Amino acid sequence: MTALAVQDLVAGYDRSTVLDGVDLSVGPGGALALLGRNGVGKSTLVMTLMGLVAPTSGRVLLDGRDVAGLRPDLLARAGVALVPQGRRIWAPLTVAETLALAERGRGRDRHRRWTVDAVLDLLPRLRERLGQQAGQLSGGEQQMLAIARALLTGPSVLLLDEPSDGLAPALVDTIAELLTTLRAEGVALLLVEQDLHLAFTVCDEIAVMAKGRIVHHVSTPDFRADRVTAHRLLGVA
Template identity: 50%
Template sequence: MPDQLLSVQGLDVGYGRVPVVRAASLDVACGEIVTIIGANGSGKSTLLKAVAGLLRPSAGHVMLDGEDVTGLAPERLVRKGLAFVPEGRMLFGPMSVSENLALGAHTRRAAAEVATDLARVHALFPVLADRAGQPAATLSGGEQQMLAIARALMSRPRILLLDEPSLGLAPKVIADIFGVLDALRAEGLGIVLVEQDANLALRHAQHGHVMRSGRVVMSGTAAELAGNDDVRLIYLGVWHGDE
């Protein structure tokens, strides 16, 4: 097995003929959170959508466990162990929490395995068990984010892509969700975490990449990035010598 679970190599992607992301590369190993930080419009979501198969790259490769999966449809990538939680969560609002979770498992056949995974996501997010019969649209923002992550986990991914999981949520809920992400990472899941909140992201990630105008302009361990003067000034809001 290759060291890298996911390897994105020199990816160019845009919308129609409009290029947005250029020559983006990143690697994710098992049991690692890799974060992508950067200002609004820097191309983070575009890159993530291309890795998830929602946009077709015009150049470069996406390798999953050493297999070239560039341009495969999202559905096929899910079957290969890659799950995506988009910004805005994309839940089925009128459907219940249980029905949304069942949809997350639709690529799976063995009922016993699905039941095991349901018990597992209920253990990770107990509130989802309490709200099993409630329509997803009536959940709080934090509960909806938990449901979106839980639904992705129902496909038994090896790699999870998350776009802005903290957006609009209260600090307590963010702490709960990131605690679960840390636990999943410790069990061996690979996670790509796109975050506006660079402080939060760099506290939980092992490696990080900074995007600016569609390019990855800086890469390193989370500690290296958190200690870099430019990152501190621009993304962490810390002036020299200021803590």
């Protein structure tokens, strides 16, 4: 069973092709880390899967249904949620207002496992900040709010673009624990990440992108054992 399957996906901007036939899949409760050097198309893939970039061709199957090219709001109601790079929280809103707005946006057919109370139980620091404006939160708290906002849409697939960006190591470990909990709840994760520790901790599969294509896709233990290939593809030891 596959929660998300991407088949021969092509997309880009204006007349420029960025994604050149991407293939990948993630099962329910599975987690795939998408690695690659800067500029190879990782963020474009996430934006295309969320409907923010229109695909030229190819398929995006969500629980077997082709959703390629749907508007972002329709994709959110179908079960796809995005935690964008840089968090992009709504700075003037309080934490409580942000959560209430996200919950109202959930599709009627989405499961209600993630209520505001359930999210606050998972992220208790946010409960202490309910009356605070989102723009006044620390970087780690803003990242938690971005994840909470995504969860309240009731996703079956969660896309995360560089969730460790700018966070201290202790907070990255907190994010890892949170994502592992989401996997246990059956949420499928596609994680774009530069922090290999986070990727290895959370994900059971690793895919490497180069020039708009997936050029390497193996289990996490196999990737870690093959240091020559990792160095060749990523330039890391």
